Amino acid sequence: MMRQVLHIDMDAFFASVEQQTFPFLRGRPIGVCSHPQGRTVIATASYEARAYGVKTAMTIPQARKLCPEITLVRCNLAKYIDTSTRIMAICSRFTDSVEVFSIDEAFLDVTNTAHLFGGADTIARKIKQELSGRFGLTCSIGIAPNKLLAKLVGEMHKPDGLTIIRPEEVPVLLEKIIVEEMCGIGPKTAAKLHRLGIKSCGELGRYPEKALVRIFGVKGVHLHHIGKGIDESPVRPYFHKPPAKSMGHSMTFDKDTRNMAIIRHHLFQLSEQVGRRLRKDNYAGRTVSLVLRYADFTTMVRQHSLKNWTNDGRRIYQTGLALFYKLYQPPRYVRLIGISVSNLIQQTRQTSMFEHPETLRSAVDNLNNRFGEFRVTRAQNMKNMNR
C-alpha cells in the first residue's frame, strides 16, 4: 500500500514566534540568537532579514554588515518548546502517527486517516489554517510517499508552501534535484559524489550500488536509496521516542582565555547543568566527555568511563576537569569548553545505585527549576565571574 506522508516545517520558527509575541517586530528584519552581545550566531533570521542575505549560523557582524537595521532578539527556548508542543498536539488530531523530528518539524503518516478528512492535501490545508489562526504562524508542507521525499518537496516552496508529489512524478523530479538537496547528503559526501561525476539524484540512482558500497561502505546502500527516492523508514510516533543517548552543554567564551579560574568556573557550571538535566529525566551516565576548542578552532574531545553511573554535577565536573588537565596544552588560548555524559541508563524511580543521597540535590533542583538556573548553587560557584 502506497503511504502518504506529510512533512511540516515551520517557517523561520524562532523569529516568527518572536514577531507574534512582540508586534513591533513584525515586518522588520530580525535575528534570534542566544546572547546578542556575545560571540554568537544567528539561530533564525526572519524572512525580512533573509531578503538581505542574512542566514542561519551567520555571525552577528556578518549579519549587521548585510543588514545594518537588523534587530537582534534573545532566544527564548522555553517559549518555542511550548509553542512547538501545542503545534504537535494539533498535528496529532489528524493521525496518531506523528514524529517530532525537531522543535519545528514533524512527519505525519496519514495513510490510514486521510480518507476521514477528505485527503492528505485537505489535512495539510487544515493544519496550515489552524496554525495561522491560533499562533499567527505559517509553515511549509510536503506530501509524498515517504519521509525522504516529503521533506524534500516541502522545502521547494517556502515559506507558506504546500507541495505534493505523486509516485509517478518521482523519477522526473529526481533528475532535477542535485544531491546536496537531499537530507543525509552533506558537503563532504556531495563533494565526493561530484568527483565521481554525480550531480543529480537521478545520476546517483543509476550509479551501480556495488560501486557506492565499495566507496562509501554501508552508507553506500543508503545513498543508492536516496538516489532512487526510496525510504522505507517508518514515521516514529513521539510516544515511542527513544531514550536519550547523551546529554551535554558547551559554551564559547566571549573572549578566548587561558585563565584557569574562569575555565574551571564555567566547566563547573556546565557540569551542574548537565547533572541537573540528567536528574530531571531520571538519567545517569557512566562516560564523561570533555570538549576543548582552542582559539585557532582546533577541537579535541577526551572521554573517560567511570565504574559507576552518576548524575552528580560535582562528579561530572571532577572527571571533566581531570580530562581537561590531561588534554590542555598550557600557553594556548581556549575558545570553547563543553562537557557531556553518555552511556546513559534511565531509572523509573530513584534507587540506591547513585553514589550520594538525593534529597539535597532534588531540593536544589526544584528551587532552580522554579526560580531559574543557579539561583541556588554551591558556595564554590559564588565568585561572580564574567564570561
Added chain:
DNA sequence: TCTGGGGTCCTAGGACCC
C-alpha cells in the same frame, strides 16, 4: 569581533576475554 549549541550515527583501532 570569521566560524553557536544541541544532538545522533558510523568507523576504526586497541585492549581484553574466551
Added chain:
DNA sequence: TCTGGGGTCCTAGGACCC
C-alpha cells in the same frame, strides 16, 4: 613456542542534522 577468531568494551574522530 608461530600465534586463529569471535565478541565486547573503550576511545577518538568525522559527517550530518536542526
